[in-house]
Amino acid sequence: MSESPADVLVSVTIMRPEERLLLTALRAVGVTARSVTPRHTASFLNDASLAPRLVLLRNVSHRELAAMSDRFEQAGVPTLNNPHAVRLCLSKDLQALRFARHGITHPETLIAFSADQVREHIDTLGGDAVIKPVSGSWGRGIVHIRDEAEFAAWVGGRESLDPAERNYPVIVQQYLPKPGYNLRVVVVGDRPLVSYRQVSEDLRTNTRLGGKVEPTPLEPRSVDLCERVVEAFGPGFYGIDLAEDAGTGEMYVLEVNTNPEFTRSVAVHGVDVPGHLAAYVRSVLDGRGRIRLAPEGRAA
Numbered sequence: 001m002s003e004s005p006a007d008v009l010v011s012v013t014i015m016r017p018e019e020r021l022l023l024t025a026l027r028a029v030g031v032t033a034r035s036v037t038p039r040h041t042a043s044f045l046n047d048a049s050l051a052p053r054l055v056l057l058r059n060v061s062h063r064e065l066a067a068m069s070d071r072f073e074q075a076g077v078p079t080l081n082n083p084h085a086v087r088l089c090l091s092k093d094l095q096a097l098r099f100a101r102h103g104i105t106h107p108e109t110l111i112a113f114s115a116d117q118v119r120e121h122i123d124t125l126g127g128d129a130v131i132k133p134v135s136g137s138w139g140r141g142i143v144h145i146r147d148e149a150e151f152a153a154w155v156g157g158r159e160s161l162d163p164a165e166r167n168y169p170v171i172v173q174q175y176l177p178k179p180g181y182n183l184r185v186v187v188v189g190d191r192p193l194v195s196y197r198q199v200s201e202d203l204r205t206n207t208r209l210g211g212k213v214e215p216t217p218l219e220p221r222s223v224d225l226c227e228r229v230v231e232a233f234g235p236g237f238y239g240i241d242l243a244e245d246a247g248t249g250e251m252y253v254l255e256v257n258t259n260p261e262f263t264r265s266v267a268v269h270g271v272d273v274p275g276h277l278a279a280y281v282r283s284v285l286d287g288r289g290r291i292r293l294a295p296e297g298r299a300a
Helices: 017-028 038-046 062-074 083-089 092-101 115-124 148-161 220-233 263-269 273-285
Strands: 008-012 033-036 054-058 109-112 129-133 143-145 170-174 181-189 191-199 212-215 236-244 251-257
Touching: 008 017, 008 038, 017 033, 017 054, 017 263, 017 273, 033 038, 038 062, 054 062, 054 273, 062 083, 083 092, 083 220, 083 236, 083 251, 092 109, 092 170, 092 220, 092 251, 109 115, 115 129, 115 148, 115 170, 143 148, 181 220, 181 273, 191 220, 191 263, 191 273, 212 263, 220 236, 220 251, 263 273
Parallel strands: 008 033, 008 054
Antiparallel strands: 109 170, 129 143, 129 170, 181 191, 181 236, 191 212, 236 251
16 A cells, blocks of 8 residues: 655544544644554655654554654654653653652652552551552552551552562552542643543542543633643643642642543533644644754753
8 A cells, every 4th residue: 555645644543533533623724634553654654755744643552652652753753742741641650750850739749669668658648648550541540548458458459460569660649639520621732722620529530431521711720730731741732630639729730641532521611622733733834833842851
């Protein structure tokens, strides 16, 4: 099968409603775009004459996403999000270190490389903490530990699957008593675009797990936190999860997602996320927008 150049490749694991909407929106702003799975990128990586002007990374598999980001980076093809941001977003421990370095308000987070260190960190955090895998999505593997019995149950399950402790590190995080929701802010470029609550009585509020979407206005403190994230990660397309401490009212950044889903939320809040993203991509191709960071973290 012969390939032809395109302005934008949308790199996917599978085609989801999000990617179909993005392709339609890109074509509506005059961008030639096509979707590709990893095996179909061979021609574009092997033949510089076919290289796109930009790759929109939408792979569901984290391993696949990281690999495609690295390949296009080495081929000299710009990606959205940039490789620096992708690496940060795929590792919660790296995010926590970046947040601390840039003074971004974040729940106290400690990195553990063994079960003994997990226990020590839980004690440091007052015996009430959340354990999270450093990589993962949709709330998988997140556990709230409040006492010795819950810790013992977590350790027992962990050791049965990972007796050699190869699947470390994990992060141990300060538990935030939330008011029944997280806040998701979608960022396009360097602009917080829309905000909505992910409402659930469960610790995990993801819409994929049944969290209810409730539109809410963008607050100045949310905008400020998101703009500080963009300064640290670079402009791009993010789903930034924020949480308020129900006791103190302080707002924290929980995590930054590099490949946010949006079809469920768009149906409720009505903001044309794919349209705004397509317009941003058009601005990047026209030289008016920026997406990349130099290795030391300064804007390129």
